[in-house]
Amino acid sequence: MKTFVLLLALVGAALCEPTVYFKEEFDDGDKWEERWVESTHKGAEQGKFVLTHGKFYGDAEKDKGLQTSQDARFYGISAKFPKFSNEGKTLVVQFTVKHEQNIDCGGGYAKVFSSDLDQKDMHGDTPYLLMFGPDICGPGTKKVHVIFNYKGKNLLIKKDIRCKDDVYTHLYTLIVRSDNTYEVKIDNEKVESGELEADWDFLPPKTIKDPDAKKPDDWDEREKIDDPDDKKPEDWDKPEHIPDPEAKKPDDWDDEMDGEWEPPMIDNPDYKGEWKPKQIDNPDYKGKWVHPEIDNPEYSEDDKLYAYDDIGxxxxxxWQVKAGTIFDNVLITDDADFAKEVGDSTWGQTKDPEKKMKEEQDEEDRKKREEEEKQRKEEEDAKKPEGGEDEDEEDEGDEDEDGDDVHDEL
Structure with a gap:
């Protein structure tokens, strides 16, 4: 009996093992070049990727990744793996991005393709299955893209997910589940989640306004109406301005020369403004008319919005204006918990040392600038003559009280 229970436990453990479709940590030197293929589609405008840990890092080996190395260039690089379908499974896409150049405009996202991708010719219009990751361009664009391709159309998420915009390494995770739900995580913390059908326009709306329905002609939407019994008082209408009763014609006013004198106008204290009848509840008010809806004949439910037959x-x-972004710790799996563990064991282990190294570098730079500024001031002070007077002033002769040069008088 114990043997049977142990066997069941082993089988269960095996069934729960995560499937790793692709994993890349760039930890085997130059061998990454055997797995990754750079696109040549843009020719001379194509930027070059290099393997590096960057200017600051948490671990010199673990933090090595692919870095964009040339400003104002297009970048394209991809890796293939045995194709699979995520039907009936969870799909997790995860990687780290480090914009150590303090990026001003450029992408930091990954694309997932089918297995027939022409890697050498990959470019911006190449069809993809999904796109995920940060995109920054100026102060207005700092978002996380989550784009699905559905029946040939690229669908953008209808929610705004803000990306990280500092110079440190961050972990981005997209989880797509077989119940048509999703979750986006940054640094292993959930930042957004929901239903695919609700947050993307995969399908037309389930209901539409009834084209045959029209608001009745006698439908009264006025909540308030003028009181028919309210009448304007007879003494209501008064002019807004009147002649100043205290004004007097100046004694030196000449009608022939100055024209006929008229007193200046002042605000009328008896002016009441435009009269309006008071408002009362409308006895015929029926509320706001709501257009009735009917089932949309073009809507067809799809319980496999999440699924792709060929992921490879x-x-x-x-495109980056300012190069320097580093990509690392790429993972595609079917287990969200496993992805979290991988994130914790990679990015999670080096993020704090990376930040410490950057802060130490900043402090060294600050001290260097202060020392250079101090030295510059000392050099300037050393050039000045004693007493703080300029040499030109010492060469000039003293002047007497009348401003004449004393030497001229001698």
Whole structure:
């Protein structure tokens, strides 16, 4: 009996093991070049990826990743893996992004492709299955893209997910579940979640306004109406301005020369403004008319919005004004908990040392600038003559009280 229970436990554990479709941590030197293929579609405008840990890092080996190395370039690089379908499974796409150049405009997202991707010709118009990751351009665009391709159309998420915009490494995770729900995480913390059908325009609306329905002609939407019994008082109408009763014609006013004198106008204290009848509840008010809806004949339920039959490649297809972004710790799996563990063991282990190293570098730079400024001031002071007077002033002769040069008089 104990043997049977142990066997069941082992089988259960095996069934629960995560499937890793693709994993890349760039930890085997130059061998990454055997797995990744750079696009040549843009020719001379195509930027080059290099392997580096960057200017500051938490671990010199673990933090090595692919970095964009040339400003104002297109970048395209991809890796293939055995194709699979995520039907009936969870799909997790995860990677780290480090904009150590303090990026002003450029992408930091990944694209997932089918297995027939032409890697050498990959470019911005190459069809993809999904796109995920940060995108920054000026102060107005700092978002996380989550784009699904559905029946040939790229669908953008209808929610605004803000990305990280500092210079440190951040972990981005997209989880797509087989119940047509999703979750977006940054640094292993949930920042957004919901239903695919609700947050993307995969399908037309379930209901539409009834084209045959019209608001009745006698439908009264006025909540208040003028009181028919309210009448304007007979003494209501008064002019807004009247001649100043205290004004007097000046004694030196000449009608022939100055024209006929008229007193200046002042605000009329008896002016009451435009009269309006008071408002009362409308006895015929029926409320706001709501257009009735009917089932949309074009709507058809799809319980497999999440599913792709052929997932076989992942790539970075970008444009960057200022290069320096580093991509690392790429993972595609079917287990969200496993992805979290991988994130904790990679990014989670090096994020704090990375920040410490950057802060130490900033402090060293600050001290260097202060020392250079101090030295500059000392050099300027050393050039000045004793007493603080300029040499030109010392060469000039003293002047007498009349402003004449004393030497001229001698």
């Amino acid at each position: 490649a992942l790539g970075f297809d970008l």
